[in-house]
Amino acid sequence: xxxxxxxxxxxxxxxxxxxxxxxxxxxxxxxxxxxxxxxxxxxxxxxxxxxxxxxxxxxxxxxxxxxxxxxxxxxxxxxxxxxxxxxxxxxxxxxxxxxxxxxxxxxxxxxxxxxxxxxxxxxxxxxxxxxxxxxxxxxxxxxxxxxxxxxxxxxxxxxxxxxxxxxxxxxxxxxxxxxxxxxxxxxxxxxxxxxxxxxxxxxxxxxxxxxxxxxxxxxxxxxxxxxxxxxxxxxxxxxxxxxxxxxxxxxxxxxxxxxxxxxxxxxxxxxxxxxxxxxxxxxxxxxxxxxxxxxxxxxxxxxxxxxxxxxxxxxxxxxxxxxxxxxxxxxxxxxxxxxxxxxxxxxxxxxxxxxxxxxxxxxxxxxxxxxxxxxxxxxxxxxxxxxxxxxxxxxxxxxxxxxxxxxxxxxxxxxxxxxxxxxxxxxxxxxxxxxxxxxxxxxxxxx
Amino acid sequence: xxxxxxxxxxxxxxxxxxxxxxxxxxxxxxxxxxxxxxxxxxxxxxxxxxxxxxxxxxxxxxxxxxxxxxxxxxxxxxxxxxxxxxxxxxxxxxxxxxxxxxxxxxxxxxxxxxxxxxxxxxxxxxxxxxxxxxxxxxxxxxxxxxxxxxxxxxxxxxxxxxxxxxxxxxxxxxxxxxxxxxxxxxxxxxxxxxxxxxxxxxxxxxxxxxxxxxxxxxxxxxxxxxxxxxxxxxxxxxxxxxxxxxxxxxxxxxxxxxxxxxxxxxxxxxxxxxxxxxxxxxxxxxxxxxxxxxxxxxxxxxxxxxxxxxx
Numbered sequence: 001x002x003x004x005x006x007x008x009x010x011x012x013x014x015x016x017x018x019x020x021x022x023x024x025x026x027x028x029x030x031x032x033x034x035x036x037x038x039x040x041x042x043x044x045x046x047x048x049x050x051x052x053x054x055x056x057x058x059x060x061x062x063x064x065x066x067x068x069x070x071x072x073x074x075x076x077x078x079x080x081x082x083x084x085x086x087x088x089x090x091x092x093x094x095x096x097x098x099x100x101x102x103x104x105x106x107x108x109x110x111x112x113x114x115x116x117x118x119x120x121x122x123x124x125x126x127x128x129x130x131x132x133x134x135x136x137x138x139x140x141x142x143x144x145x146x147x148x149x150x151x152x153x154x155x156x157x158x159x160x161x162x163x164x165x166x167x168x169x170x171x172x173x174x175x176x177x178x179x180x181x182x183x184x185x186x187x188x189x190x191x192x193x194x195x196x197x198x199x200x201x202x203x204x205x206x207x208x209x210x211x212x213x214x215x216x217x218x219x220x221x222x223x224x225x226x227x228x229x230x231x232x233x234x235x236x237x238x239x240x241x242x243x244x245x246x247x248x249x250x251x252x253x254x255x256x257x258x259x260x261x262x263x264x265x266x267x268x269x270x271x272x273x274x275x276x277x278x279x280x281x282x283x284x285x286x287x288x289x290x291x292x293x294x295x296x297x298x299x300x301x302x303x304x305x306x307x308x309x310x311x312x313x314x315x316x317x318x319x320x321x322x323x324x325x326x327x328x329x330x331x332x333x334x335x336x337x338x339x340x341x342x343x344x345x346x347x348x349x350x351x352x353x354x355x356x357x358x359x360x361x362x363x364x365x366x367x368x369x370x371x372x373x374x375x376x377x378x379x380x381x382x383x384x385x386x387x388x389x390x391x392x393x394x395x396x397x398x399x400x401x402x403x404x405x406x407x408x409x410x411x412x413x414x415x416x417x418x419x420x421x422x423x424x425x426x427x428x429x430x431x432x433x434x435x436x437x438x439x440x441x442x443x444x445x446x447x
Numbered sequence: 448x449x450x451x452x453x454x455x456x457x458x459x460x461x462x463x464x465x466x467x468x469x470x471x472x473x474x475x476x477x478x479x480x481x482x483x484x485x486x487x488x489x490x491x492x493x494x495x496x497x498x499x500x501x502x503x504x505x506x507x508x509x510x511x512x513x514x515x516x517x518x519x520x521x522x523x524x525x526x527x528x529x530x531x532x533x534x535x536x537x538x539x540x541x542x543x544x545x546x547x548x549x550x551x552x553x554x555x556x557x558x559x560x561x562x563x564x565x566x567x568x569x570x571x572x573x574x575x576x577x578x579x580x581x582x583x584x585x586x587x588x589x590x591x592x593x594x595x596x597x598x599x600x601x602x603x604x605x606x607x608x609x610x611x612x613x614x615x616x617x618x619x620x621x622x623x624x625x626x627x628x629x630x631x632x633x634x635x636x637x638x639x640x641x642x643x644x645x646x647x648x649x650x651x652x653x654x655x656x657x658x659x660x661x662x663x664x665x666x667x668x669x670x671x672x673x674x675x676x677x678x679x680x681x682x683x684x685x686x687x688x689x690x691x692x693x694x695x696x697x698x699x700x701x702x703x704x705x706x707x708x709x710x711x712x713x714x715x716x717x718x719x720x721x722x723x724x725x726x727x728x729x730x731x732x733x734x735x736x737x738x739x740x741x742x743x744x745x746x747x748x749x750x751x752x753x754x755x756x757x758x
Binding site for chain 1: 495498499500521524526527528531534535536537545550590593
């Protein structure tokens with residue numbers, strides 16, 4: 001036990017003391033955050049309005065498209081012919097113009113249609129916004145022209161969220177909650193997938209390095225091969241855990257930093273307390289803060305202690321189970337990583353299956369494939385995260401969760417036992433290209 | 448003198464090969480022991496069993512009077528394998544400290560001993576260097592230090608001088624003698640026979656997994672001698688023929704003669720004295736270990752063994 005600790009400490013310290021560790025641990029999240037900050041900054045600060053001239057020859061709009069005072073798209077009514085407008089487009093006085101031909105009627109009886117011209121290609125978002133506002137205005141005009149009063153129209157528009165989704169236990173499901181569960185499940189499953197790969201290959205490279213630099217036998221004469229393998233796995237696992245703790249802490253700090261850096265985003269939120277189910281009815285001009293508020297509300301409904309707990313468990317369980325397999329492959333490699341790569345495939349397959357099943361499971365956490373994937377220890381670390389994100393018992397029953405954890409622990413003992421035997425033979429074997437058949441022979445032979 | 452290590456009928460079979468096949472020998476405390484053999488003879492397998500890396504299929508190892516217990520006795524053994532290396536990116540001082548701690552020394556103990564050895568071998572300035580900055584000879588020296596650092600009772604060195612210049616080789620050789628004098632036993636595995644002749648008290652030669660020779664260097668040489676003598680004369684006499692010996696080589700005034708059965712060296716001297724020539728020197732030619740080695744190994748299938756099919 002003591003020797004495992006000495007080995008683990010070396011593995012941990014040599015990695016943590018490297019400059020690259022500091023760079024990836026602190027640099028990467030800051031880089032990602034900076035990237036998002038720039039995007040948010042751009043979308044918030046964007047002041048380049050899109051100016052649209054409207055030539056309303058049929059006088060459909062009465063000089064006004066709608067009540068919105070959005071700063072992004074400005075409609076201004078002019079009375080000019082298309083030739084001068086084209087020229088003005090070239091001079092960048094307007095970005096585009098909307099031409100309503102004289103024969104256009106809202107009842108749709110004429111063949112004339114609205115024409116939209118722009119100097120440059122219009123972005124998808126802008127185009128959608130223009131289309132939305134114009135067609136909504138036309139729809140309103142049509143309804144009003146069919147003798148529906150303004151008051152009736154307003155009351156129709158106010159009634160939106162009519163369907164409430166609920167499960168059999170009668171618990172109300174919120175649309176954003178499902179969306180957020182989906183995202184949380186997907187992200188955490190994906191993170192486990194990445195962890196298995198990054199830290200697994202780190203273990204493998206460490207083993208190959210020991211073999212190639214010929215230190216393996218020197219060390220094996222002082223510690224048992226199993227102790228060396230476990231020490232390495234534990235040391236690298238600790239590196240991973242520390243890295244995640246730092247990332248977690250950074251995420252919290254940065255999350256607190258966002259409202260400080262971008263107060264505009266959150267103005268709407270603080271003004272009005274959150275009321276579930278009322279989102280859609282709220283004034284559409286405050287769309288963006290609403291989205292964030294919905295998100296926050298969804299996040300609030302997620303059982304984070306459960307998810308974080310499960311994440312740590314499946315992170316460690318999955319890592320320990322796979323790390324020993326990666327170590328076994330590393331021990332069979334010769335001289336260069338090339339040999340190892342070809343032996344890696346059978347190990348990577350279940351991980352890749354895991355992520356495929358996980359993508360199904362986020363959508364359908366109780367499907368039979370998801371249930372199987374979340375119980376089978378080689379895929380459960382990835383798949384179970386997708387199910388757990390939907391909560392207990394919506395996504396997974398307590399019984400299945402416990403069973404899955406139990407299987408994972410058994411799986412860990414199984415792979416470590418097999419891998420330990422392969423490792424013991426492989427680490428001292430030089431100059432021989434090893435096949436999977438041979439690895440299997442090493443694994444099952446007695447002592 | 449008591450024995451530090453006794454091997455009894457040791458066997459280790461691989462799938463298609465008898466790597467070590469019924470080998471027994473014992474090593475005296477404080478001696479320098481040579482384990483010789485051609486490539487693939489089973490030396491490394493034998494050493495791995497002695498260091499507890501492999502378990503023998505059959506046979507008994509007795510270490511310092513008690514049955515060998517790898518878990519505890521490993522502390523008493525220092526092993527420098529032929530396939531050796533160090534962590535390239537690790538600092539030298541930390542590396543030595545790490546390896547010493549793995550042998551079971553506490554941090555303080557290890558530190559003290561590293562300082563002693565680094566000072567002795569003039570390596571003090573190396574502490575913060577990385578292994579990748581060292582030359583091959585320098586890292587070999589470091590390797591030697593890490594092997595003997597914990598003052599093992601049994602030191603096993605597999606080809607310790609490969610890659611060392613004569614100066615450093617002598618330095619290490621002196622250390623080996625010093626360690627033996629202070630009571631450590633050294634097992635020395637090599638196929639450089641001139642080093643064995645110089646260093647070892649006792650040798651064992653293995654071939655094809657079996658022991659073929661066992662004894663002190665002098666004994667073995669006596670056993671393999673062929674009654675050949677070299678004689679230098681001031682002037683070569685006319686008659687060099689005698690029924691006591693036959694001349695094998697004849698270089699101006701130097702003769703190599705082989706004494707026939709039933710005769711003694713005195714008969715050769717007598718022959719030349721009677722002819723009135725002045726004898727400048729006369730000595731027996733003992734076979735070198737190298738010759739003995741080649742004589743034994745050649746003709747066996749040792750050279751082809753390493754290419755045996757293994758499946």
